[in-house]
Amino acid sequence: MLLKCSKRCTLTRPNLQWRASSQPQPWCLAFLFHLIWCRVIHRRLADEDDELSEVQPDAVPPEVREWLASTFTRQLATAKRKSDEKPKFRSVAHAIRAGIFVDRIYRRVTSTALMQFPQDVVRVLKTLDEWSFDVFALHEASAGAPVKYLGYELLNRYGMIHKFKVPPTILENFLSRIEEGYCKFHNPYHNNLHAADVAQTVHYMLCQTGLMNWLSDLEIFATLVAAVVHDYEHTGTTNNFHVMSGSETALLYNDRAVLENHHISAAFRLMRDEECNILQNLSRDEFREFRTLVIDMVLATDMSFHFQQLKNMRSLLSLAEPTIDKSKATSLVLHCCDISHPAKRWDLHHRWTMSLLDEFFLQGDKERDLGLPFSPLCDRNNTLVAESQIGFIEFIVEPSMGVCADMLECILGPLHSSAKNSTSTAGSEPINEENAGSEPSNKFKIRKPWIACLSDNKKIWKEQAAKDAEARAKQDEEESADPQPVTEE
Numbered sequence: 001m002l003l004k005c006s007k008r009c010t011l012t013r014p015n016l017q018w019r020a021s022s023q024p025q026p027w028c029l030a031f032l033f034h035l036i037w038c039r040v041i042h043r044r045l046a047d048e049d050d051e052l053s054e055v056q057p058d059a060v061p062p063e064v065r066e067w068l069a070s071t072f073t074r075q076l077a078t079a080k081r082k083s084d085e086k087p088k089f090r091s092v093a094h095a096i097r098a099g100i101f102v103d104r105i106y107r108r109v110t111s112t113a114l115m116q117f118p119q120d121v122v123r124v125l126k127t128l129d130e131w132s133f134d135v136f137a138l139h140e141a142s143a144g145a146p147v148k149y150l151g152y153e154l155l156n157r158y159g160m161i162h163k164f165k166v167p168p169t170i171l172e173n174f175l176s177r178i179e180e181g182y183c184k185f186h187n188p189y190h191n192n193l194h195a196a197d198v199a200q201t202v203h204y205m206l207c208q209t210g211l212m213n214w215l216s217d218l219e220i221f222a223t224l225v226a227a228v229v230h231d232y233e234h235t236g237t238t239n240n241f242h243v244m245s246g247s248e249t250a251l252l253y254n255d256r257a258v259l260e261n262h263h264i265s266a267a268f269r270l271m272r273d274e275e276c277n278i279l280q281n282l283s284r285d286e287f288r289e290f291r292t293l294v295i296d297m298v299l300a301t302d303m304s305f306h307f308q309q310l311k312n313m314r315s316l317l318s319l320a321e322p323t324i325d326k327s328k329a330t331s332l333v334l335h336c337c338d339i340s341h342p343a344k345r346w347d348l349h350h351r352w353t354m355s356l357l358d359e360f361f362l363q364g365d366k367e368r369d370l371g372l373p374f375s376p377l378c379d380r381n382n383t384l385v386a387e388s389q390i391g392f393i394e395f396i397v398e399p400s401m402g403v404c405a406d407m408l409e410c411i412l413g414p415l416h417s418s419a420k421n422s423t424s425t426a427g428s429e430p431i432n433e434e435n436a437g438s439e440p441s442n443k444f445k446i447r448k449p450w451i452a453c454l455s456d457n458k459k460i461w462k463e464q465a466a467k468d469a470e471a472r473a474k475q476d477e478e479e480s481a482d483p484q485p486v487t488e489e
């Protein structure tokens with residue numbers, strides 16, 4: 001009898017034969033395990049396929065669909081080519097702060113031992129709490145060291161230097177070395193500016209929504225550090241490129257979350273250097289918790305988990321009484337901040353997009369030189385830029401921001417109501433209410449500045465896509481009217 005896995009998968013072992021009369025062989029058991037495993041894997045991939053088909057209108061060009069599938073699920077990239085804790089609020093004071101703290105950040109270290117900030121940097125950092133903060137301006141003001149100043153400012157503002165007794169010079173060393181790591185490969189996009197941008201966006205989420213009040217100091221510390229290191233020593237090439245080119249890093253991490261594993265491992269390795277060890281005064285338990293959180297958060301920035309991550313959070317939120325794990329919540333926030341530039345002001349988003357495409361095209365050049373097929377969006381002569389951005393916004397960024405906002409409202413709602421009760425007895429102002437009128441007034445809503453930006457940016461890309469299509473049609477027409485002469489070899 002020939003045993004075969006019914007799924008057409010790479011795990012299939014078609015040559016295995018089993019004779020009914022013979023004793024069970026170890027490989028028989030192995031094959032049975034294989035069949036069970038296959039069901040699990042195929043079920044999971046089928047889930048992801050469902051997710052993608054939900055967001056696949058006919059309008060999406062096939063190239064864009066292929067890119068979405070291969071980048072944001074685990075389906076095609078290789079196949080193609082052959083705490084249940086209830087929300088706890090640390091104190092009533094915290095709950096009260098949830099609504100009214102907004103630009104009140106506390107516990108700064110005011111000691112003179114702190115790093116000196118150039119005047120221009122201080123000026124730019126005045127807008128640090130804004131959604132469309134201009135990280136490019138910070139880059140200029142800081143002479144190319146945005147991570148150093150922004151990282152330092154954030155860790156100080158949230159009181160982390162004080163709380164975890166981080167020696168200021170050690171923090172300065174650590175941030176400077178992280179900054180250097182981001183500049184190692186001279187990437188157009190995955191560089192120190194991107195790190196600073198993501199850290200600032202995480203800060204917005206922590207501070208402007210009230211999320212910081214749901215988290216412990218250690219969780220805030222881990223979230224900020226995870227944001228700062230999340231693409232540390234990025235090579236400017238994708239996971240798919242590492243796998244397809246058989247890089248050392250792919251070999252080391254067995255083709256799984258290759259870059260993300262490297263970012264985390266290299267950052268923790270750096271922190272083992274005494275001169276950069278910002279964790280030196282954490283207790284053993286604090287260190288373990290910090291490390292687990294950072295690992296979870298950075299691994300969740302691997303885009304191939306995108307649909308699964310969203311789906312899991314959606315189904316959690318659909319429960320009558322969802323209990324959301326801290327690590328799941330901060331992971332989703334970091335993932336959203338990582339892909340948030342299309343949700344920022346057009347000038348910022350446009351600049352990021354051009355940098356990312358530069359990086360993708362450089363990868364395409366490498367792929368051509370190595371004789372590898374082009375990864376999606378990497379062929380500089382055949383990439384539909386505007387269409388891909390519309391696809392990215394509609395199918396990736398908008399749904400992510402939507403789920404993230406629902407999650408934050410679910411987490412922070414109870415905190416908000418207890419704050420409201422406490423503040424109303426204390427006679428304080430009502431807090432952080434937006435969209436009044438469209439929803440029952442007792443439903444807690446966070447501010448969502450990204451909604452308007454996403455809609456503006458999509459509109460601009462759509463106009464651009466129409467123009468591009470017109471130009472292509474014109475070019476095709478010209479080429480068919482004036483065919484190139486065929487030259488004999």
Ligand code: CMP
Nearest residue numbers: 231301303338339342353356388389392
């Ligand atoms: P990384 O920053 O490692 O994680 C998020 C990924 O999303 C990022 O790498 C890019 O690969 C991808 N990404 C971000 N912005 C865009 C965009 N505008 N278009 C396509 N892909 C994007």
Ligand code: MG
Nearest residue numbers: 230231259301
């Ligand atoms: Mg990354």
Ligand code: ZN
Nearest residue numbers: 194230231338
């Ligand atoms: Zn990133």
